Amino acid sequence: MDPDRLDSLDRAILRALARDARSTFAQVGAEVSLSAPAVKRRVDRLRERGVIRGWTVQLDPAALGWHTEAFVEIFCQGSTSPATMRTAVERYPEVVTASTVTGDVDLVVQVRARDMRHLEEVVERLAAEPFVARTRSTVVLSALVRRPDAVPATAVAAPDAPRDA
Numbered sequence: 012m013d014p015d016r017l018d019s020l021d022r023a024i025l026r027a028l029a030r031d032a033r034s035t036f037a038q039v040g041a042e043v044s045l046s047a048p049a050v051k052r053r054v055d056r057l058r059e060r061g062v063i064r065g066w067t068v069q070l071d072p073a074a075l076g077w078h079t080e081a082f083v084e085i086f087c088q089g090s091t092s093p094a095t096m097r098t099a100v101e102r103y104p105e106v107v108t109a110s111t112v113t114g115d116v117d118l119v120v121q122v123r124a125r126d127m128r129h130l131e132e133v134v135e136r137l138a139a140e141p142f143v144a145r146t147r148s149t150v151v152l153s154a155l156v157r158r159p160d161a162v163p164a165t166a167v168a169a170p171d172a173p174r175d176a
Contacts, residue, residue, distance in 0.1 A: 029160040
């Protein structure tokens with residue numbers, strides 16, 4: 012199997028496991044019309060190829076007291092390395108994701124906070140980092156689509172493999 016390609020059964024298995032990583036191979040097999048041993052072989056191959064990196068749990072931020080969410084754009088002074096940015100934002104438990112981006116903004120961080128006051132405190136602390144020239148925040152009103160482990164429908168398709176492969 013080409014390591015850069017996923018067939019329709021691989022994608023179906025990944026979708027099933029992304030919905031519930033605790034599903035048994037038999038449960039996944041029933042969903043994708045494969046035997047449990049065939050699902051296990053495919054999952055093992057996907058793990059060996061690095062497509063599956065581990066198993067996780069999905070948390071509900073609101074149930075944990077995090078009711079406010081925002082995206083904070085960070086504009087850096089001069090030239091700041093991604094490693095410096097990473098080291099700074101990793102210290103904040105409120106930072107969910109951080110990405111360097113193209114355009115005028117250097118770094119975008121997704122922040123979760125208890126409330127608006129907490130969010131304000133986090134943004135103030137971020138703005139006080141030595142490399143930060145300024146910030147711009149966008150508060151999330153409603154999260155409409157969340158696909159943390161989505162299997163892209165446009166994943167590179169390989170010809171479908173035999174059913175028990």
